[in-house]
Amino acid sequence: xxxxxxxxxxxxxxxxxxxxxxxxxxxxxxxxxxxxxxxxxxxxxxxxxxxxxxxxxxxxxxxxxxxxxxxxxxxxxxxxxxxxxxxxxxxxxxxxxxxxxxxxxxxxxxxxxxxxxxxxxxxxxxxxxxxxxxxxxxxxxxxxxxxxxxxxxxxxxxxxxxxxxxxxxxxxxxxxxxxxxxxxxxxxxxxxxxxxxxxxxxxxxxxxxxxxxxxxxxxxxxxxxxxxxxxxxxxxxxxxxxxxxxxxxxxxxxxxxxxxxxxxxxxxxxxxxxxxxxxxxxxxxxxxxxxxxxxxxxxxxxxxxxxxxxxxxxxxxxxxxxxxxxxxxxxxxxxxxxxxxxxxxxxxxxxxxxxxxxxxxxxxxxxxxxxxxxxxxxxxxxxxxxxxxxxxxxxxxxxxxxxxxxxxxxxxxxxxxxxxxxxxxxxxxxxxxxxxxxxxxxxxxxxxxxxxxxxxxxxxxxxxxxxxxxxxxxxxxxxxxxxxxxxxxxxxxxxxxxxxxxxxxxxxxxxxxxxxxxx
Amino acid sequence: xxxxxxxxxxxxxxxxxxxxxxxxxxxxxxxxxxxxxxxxxxxxxxxxxxxxxxxxxxxxxxxxxxxxxxxxxxxxxxxxxxxxxxxxxxxxxxxxxxxxxxxxxxx
Amino acid sequence: xxxxxxxxxxxxxxxxxxxxxxxxxxxxxxxxxxxxxxxxxxxxxxxxxxxxxxxxxxxxxxxxxxxxxxxxxxxxxxxxxxxxxxxxxxxxxxxxxxxxxxxxxxxxxxxxxxxxxxxxxxxxxxxxxxxxxxxxxxxxxxxxxxxxxxxxxxxxxxxxxxx
Numbered sequence: 001x002x003x004x005x006x007x008x009x010x011x012x013x014x015x016x017x018x019x020x021x022x023x024x025x026x027x028x029x030x031x032x033x034x035x036x037x038x039x040x041x042x043x044x045x046x047x048x049x050x051x052x053x054x055x056x057x058x059x060x061x062x063x064x065x066x067x068x069x070x071x072x073x074x075x076x077x078x079x080x081x082x083x084x085x086x087x088x089x090x091x092x093x094x095x096x097x098x099x100x101x102x103x104x105x106x107x108x109x110x111x112x113x114x115x116x117x118x119x120x121x122x123x124x125x126x127x128x129x130x131x132x133x134x135x136x137x138x139x140x141x142x143x144x145x146x147x148x149x150x151x152x153x154x155x156x157x158x159x160x161x162x163x164x165x166x167x168x169x170x171x172x173x174x175x176x177x178x179x180x181x182x183x184x185x186x187x188x189x190x191x192x193x194x195x196x197x198x199x200x201x202x203x204x205x206x207x208x209x210x211x212x213x214x215x216x217x218x219x220x221x222x223x224x225x226x227x228x229x230x231x232x233x234x235x236x237x238x239x240x241x242x243x244x245x246x247x248x249x250x251x252x253x254x255x256x257x258x259x260x261x262x263x264x265x266x267x268x269x270x271x272x273x274x275x276x277x278x279x280x281x282x283x284x285x286x287x288x289x290x291x292x293x294x295x296x297x298x299x300x301x302x303x304x305x306x307x308x309x310x311x312x313x314x315x316x317x318x319x320x321x322x323x324x325x326x327x328x329x330x331x332x333x334x335x336x337x338x339x340x341x342x343x344x345x346x347x348x349x350x351x352x353x354x355x356x357x358x359x360x361x362x363x364x365x366x367x368x369x370x371x372x373x374x375x376x377x378x379x380x381x382x383x384x385x386x387x388x389x390x391x392x393x394x395x396x397x398x399x400x401x402x403x404x405x406x407x408x409x410x411x412x413x414x415x416x417x418x419x420x421x422x423x424x425x426x427x428x429x430x431x432x433x434x435x436x437x438x439x440x441x442x443x444x445x446x447x448x449x450x451x452x453x454x455x456x457x458x459x460x461x462x463x464x465x466x467x468x469x470x471x472x473x474x475x476x477x478x479x480x481x482x483x484x485x486x487x488x489x490x491x492x493x494x495x496x497x498x499x500x501x502x503x504x505x506x507x508x509x510x511x512x513x514x515x516x517x518x519x
Numbered sequence: 520x521x522x523x524x525x526x527x528x529x530x531x532x533x534x535x536x537x538x539x540x541x542x543x544x545x546x547x548x549x550x551x552x553x554x555x556x557x558x559x560x561x562x563x564x565x566x567x568x569x570x571x572x573x574x575x576x577x578x579x580x581x582x583x584x585x586x587x588x589x590x591x592x593x594x595x596x597x598x599x600x601x602x603x604x605x606x607x608x609x610x611x612x613x614x615x616x617x618x619x620x621x622x623x624x625x626x
Numbered sequence: 627x628x629x630x631x632x633x634x635x636x637x638x639x640x641x642x643x644x645x646x647x648x649x650x651x652x653x654x655x656x657x658x659x660x661x662x663x664x665x666x667x668x669x670x671x672x673x674x675x676x677x678x679x680x681x682x683x684x685x686x687x688x689x690x691x692x693x694x695x696x697x698x699x700x701x702x703x704x705x706x707x708x709x710x711x712x713x714x715x716x717x718x719x720x721x722x723x724x725x726x727x728x729x730x731x732x733x734x735x736x737x738x739x740x741x742x743x744x745x746x747x748x749x750x751x752x753x754x755x756x757x758x759x760x761x762x763x764x765x766x767x768x769x770x771x772x773x774x775x776x777x778x779x780x781x782x783x784x785x786x787x788x789x
Contacts, residue, residue, distance in 0.1 A: 017771070020774070024778055079761065081762070081764045081765070082764065115782055118778055118779065118782040121778055122775060122778065122779055125771065125774065125775040125778075126775075128771065129771070129772075129775075132768065140587050140590065140591075140762075140765055141764060141765060141768065144590065144594065144765060144768035144769060144772065145768055147594055147598075147768075147772050148768060148771045148772045148775060151597065151598065151601055151772050151775045151776050151779070152775040152779070154601055154605065154779075155601065155604075155775065155776075155778075155779025155780070155782075155783065156779075158605055158608060158779070158783055159782075161608050161782070161783050162612070164609065164612045164613055167605060167608050167609040167612060168609065170605050171550065171605050171606070171609060174601065174602055174605055175544065175553055175557070178557045178598055178602070179541075179544050179557065179560070181561075181598070182537075182540065182557055182560035182561045182563075182564065183560075185561065185564040185591055186533075186537055186560070186563055186564040186567070188564070188587075189533075189564045189565075189567035189568045189571070189587075190567065192567075192568060192571055192583070192584055192587065193526075193567060193571035196575065196576075196577075196580045196583075197580065197583055198583060198584075198587055210737070211526075211734070211737035211738045211739075214733075214734045214737050215530075215734055218730060218731065218734050221730075522628075522631050523631040523632075523634045523635045523638070524630045524631045524633075524634040524674075525738065526735070526738040527735040527736065527737075527738040527739060528631075528634060528635075528638070528735075529634075529638075530731055530734060530735035530738065531638075531731065531732055531735040532638045532641065532642070533731070534727060534728055534730070534731025534732060534734075534735065535642050535728055535731075536641065536642065536645060537727055537731070538724035538725070538727040538728045538731075539642070539645045539646060539649065539724070540645075541720070541723055541724050541727060542649070542720050542721065542723070542724040543649045545719065545720030545723065546720050547649065549654065550703075551654055551657070551658075551696060551699055551700055551703075552649065552654070552657060554696060554699075555648055555649065555657060555658075555661050555696065556649065558661070558688075558692065559645050559648070559649075559661075559664070562664075562665075562668055562688075565668075565680075565684075566668065566671065569671075569672050569675055569677045569680050570675055572675075572677065573675035573676060573677060573746045573747075574746065578747075578749070578753070581747070581749060582749065582753060582754060582757035582758075582761075583757070583762075585677060585679070585680060585749070585754055585757075586754070586757050586758045586761075586762040586765065587762075587765075588677075588680055589679075589680065589683060589758060590762070590765045590766065590768075590769050592680075592683055592684065592687050592688070593687070593769045593773075594769055594772060595692075596687050596688075596691060596692055597769070597772055597773050597776045598776075599692055599695055599696070600695065600776055600780055601776045601779065601780055603695055603696075603698070603699045603780075604776075604779070604780035604783045604784050605783065606699060606703060607699070607702060607703070607783070607784050608783045608784060610702065610703045611784075
């Protein structure tokens with residue numbers, strides 16, 4: 001029998017699914033305008049977002065409160081497959097923000113491009129998968145939810161089906177994704193063997209004795225490798241650059257800003273959560289395991305941020321440069337897993353939130369610039385900031401935010417994260433040092449783009465950036481969807497860069513709850 | 520080794536199958552062979568679930584593992600269908616399904 | 627060493643052998659044949675573990691549907707289906723990685739020694755279906771959502787659209 005209480009708890013997800021089905025039906029109804037499909041998707045996303053925010057206790061949405069997850073941060077039993085934590089709900093909000101920006105910007109894609117309904121339907125399904133990741137309390141539930149997102153994103157990358165580059169990117173993404181899924185499921189099978197259950201309320205709470213302990217360690221290792229592909233950790237990162245480069249730019253924004261973050265929440269669930277915390281570092285096999293896990297993740301984090309940054313220095317194409325920068329940012333976020341204290345987790349969540357705005361925003365500016373006739377190379381952007389002042393300022397803000405310059409949200413997120421890492425003391429301090437050094441390094445390539453945009457003039461006769469092809473779109477060739485998405489992201493970057501207070505408080509209290517949730 | 524039908528026995532088998540799958544994914548360049556390699560790796564995980572369930576001490580535990588095996592089989596079949604759709608789309612555009620066309624897949 | 631052990635050893639050897647042949651033979655159609663054999667051997671291994679329903683499912687989904695899908699893929703994407711398809715050289719990294727996995731799992735397996743053969747119980751399909759559609763119902767819902775995404779996207783990708 002259908003339980004109305006459960007339906008209420010999953011109201012945001014059901015809304016997204018209803019939107020998807022409506023889009024698939026409309027797709028068969030004949031030639032409709034792209035804007036209509038966009039409006040359906042945006043309505044579903046905004047509705048889901050309102051319910052999630054109401055559950056998080058945002059005042060003016062209080063009347064919606066009863067609809068959603070009634071019980072937040074209550075421990076669930078070992079047989080439960082899902083449970084609602086406030087950190088999970090915050091992540092749902094982050095996922096919906098990424099989906100909102102991308103859905104809004106995608107309205108401005110060429111109106112004669114086919115498959116708009118399928119594009120929006122898959123976008124909603126991918127978001128739905130991520131929302132389910134955020135409530136998982138069971139390994140198989142978690143991996144299946146990740147797979148929904150993965151399958152929808154392979155097809156999103158392939159959505160310009162007449163473009164061989166996009167299909168090649170989709171093929172590469174698919175192979176890596178399937179490999180990652182196979183490794184994750186193998187890890188899950190070993191953990192099931194070791195603990196006798198797939199529940200995340202049991203797995204990781206202790207280390208079984210004898211041979212089963214070895215089995216559990218091997219299981220965690222395979223699971224870490226599988227998820228490392230998902231969140232582009234070095235040495236499992238090589239696919240990301242080609243995929244972000246070949247995919248439609250809006251989809252790249254969604255992959256970097258959205259789906260990757262679901263992988264991070266999966267890492268939090270398995271490797272931080274209430275789970276491995278129970279294994280205090282120290283003596284005995286469990287303590288040794290915890291210590292070596294911390295060290296492994298820390299090494300992965302430092303390798304990821306360094307390799308990403310160094311390779312970004314040498315890129316001459318804009319999308320590839322942003323892709324490498326995205327890899328290096330994953331290294332910072334992983335510090336939250338390596339350190340695994342409540343403040344570090346809050347810092348990593350804040351960094352993830354800031355990265356959604358900054359990286360999605362930057363990719364969307366690149367999409368807008370391509371629509372204005374700017375080429376793929378960084379050198380094609382000469383004089384862009386002068387010819388298109390508003391767009392130039394927004395791009396500048398996103399880049400400064402990624403570099404962590406004050407007055408942007410990127411500064412506070414890095415500040416909170418690194419100070420939490422320093423607070424954890426011990427050898428963790430060196431992680432903060434590595435992070436700060438890497439941030440300094442990243443200023444070089446972000447600064448180089450800014451210099452190209454503002455200080456260099458385009459070669460005479462070429463016309464230069466932004467005056468090549470006149471686009472027929474509204475708002476001076478930009479398109480109102482893109483303009484609105486970029487504008488919203490830029491305003492949030494500055495507003496939260498001046499006063500991140502309420503958001504930070506929410507992250508900190510959610511992280512504290514998360515570490516005790518269900519333990 | 521005295522007995523083969525044991526935890527040690529099937530772990531060795533599933534480990535060998537996973538290794539074969541990984542080896543195939545890293546060395547083959549034809550998309551169909553890549554799909555086959557991925558299936559071999561996924562089946563290693565399914566084998567683990569089935570055998571851990573078979574040796575499980577309680578009914579609840581056994582049913583947990585068997586159910587997991589069933590949904591993974593269903594999901595893997597879905598994945599194959601998606602992979603073939605991408606390949607057919609690409610084949611229509613390019614007439615070749617070598618992964619080493621314009622790009623190189625290295626790990 | 628009893629009859630079950632011998633059967634398991636033979637089937638395990640057959641599984642590894644068919645998988646290896648599937649990856650190493652030159653012709654793609656032969657690959658499909660060997661991989662079909664591999665799926666059948668796995669089904670036999672599931673029957674040996676008294677997981678009857680899983681065995682039948684394996685035969686239906688893998689040996690049946692997936693094999694046909696793969697064969698279909700080969701036939702559509704190759705004009706001459708028996709064309710020789712040169713495999714690239716065996717990369718040292720991948721061999722090392724595969725060896726690492728074997729060593730790792732081998733070491734874990736070794737720690738178990740001869741334990742675990744205590745007894746295998748058969749479960750009635752009714753019990754399994756109650757667990758699958760009851761306790762683990764949400765898993766099936768998630769698989770359904772994944773299938774929805776796959777179906778919609780795959781149809782869009784391959785249909786000759788009105789453009």
